[in-house]
Amino acid sequence: LTPHPTPLPTPAPTTLAPTMTSPDEILKCVDTRLRDSYGWSPRGVFQTIRDARVACAGYTRMSLECPTSAGFEVFCGSESMMNAAPTLAVQECEGLPSNPNIHGGSNLHCVGPYFLTEDSMLYALGGANRGAVYRVDPSILKCVDT
Numbered sequence: 001l002t003p004h005p006t007p008l009p010t011p012a013p014t015t016l017a018p019t020m021t022s023p024d025e026i027l028k029c030v031d032t033r034l035r036d037s038y039g040w041s042p043r044g045v046f047q048t049i050r051d052a053r054v055a056c057a058g059y060t061r062m063s064l065e066c067p068t069s070a071g072f073e074v075f076c077g078s079e080s081m082m083n084a085a086p087t088l089a090v091q092e093c094e095g096l097p098s099n100p101n102i103h104g105g106s107n108l109h110c111v112g113p114y115f116l117t118e119d120s121m122l123y124a125l126g127g128a129n130r131g132a133v134y135r136v137d138p139s140i141l142k143c144v145d146t
Contacts (some may be wrong), residue, residue, distance in 0.1 A: 025134075026124055029093035030085035031102060032065055032131040033074070038084040040075040047071040049118045049134075056136045063131030064123070065093075066110035072125045082133050093124045093132040103128050 032040075040063065043055040047070075056062040056076035063075040063082065092099060095114030097107050107127040116123045126132040 007125040012089045026090065026093070027061070027082075027135065029090045029124070029126070030131045030133055031088055031099075031129060032063060032079040032085060032126075033102065035063070035075055035085065035131070038077065038081045040081055044054055045071040046074050049116065053136050056088055059136050061128070061133055062136050063133050065106075065126030065131045066128055067076065067112050067114055067116075067125035068110060072116075075131065075137070081139075082131075084106045085131065088130060090124070092130045093126045095127065097127050097130065100126045102130065128142065 024056070041056075043052070046052045046055065050066075051141070052062055052064065052072075052074040055074055056093075059076040060079050061077050061082040063077070064072050065075070066073045088099060088102075092102075093114075095112055097103070098105050107130075110126075110128040112125075114127070115123050116125055121132070124132040
């Protein structure tokens with residue numbers, strides 16, 4: 001037996017841990033079918049978040065979508081350009097498409113992987129015409145001497 005047992009019921013903590021907002025946190029998931037009309041800039045297929053951010057230098061937002069074994073597509077734009085796209089449930093950008101209006105609720109040839117871990121952060125990579133929108137944080141684009 002414990003000499004001084006914990007009193008029952010155990011009191012709940014009085015404060016909660018602060019909620020952290022990170023520039024690496026997904027801002028939203030969007031329908032990207034009209035991205036060209038919003039003025040988004042296509043950058044190509046990348047395999048790292050860092051390379052995607054470098055490709056979007058000069059913009060404030062990037063959209064990651066259609067992940068395959070070759071990488072994920074990257075589009076760059078401003079906050080207002082990205083806000084022009086309709087918002088979807090975040091799960092649509094995590095490999096769980098359900099909106100029947102976008103490719104019948106499928107991801108077509110965008111077969112994943114739908115997540116990437118980089119620098120201890122987990123990133124959703126979108127889907128077929130489903131863009132995971134992130135900030136382009138200029139502070140991480142600094143050169144580092146090695």
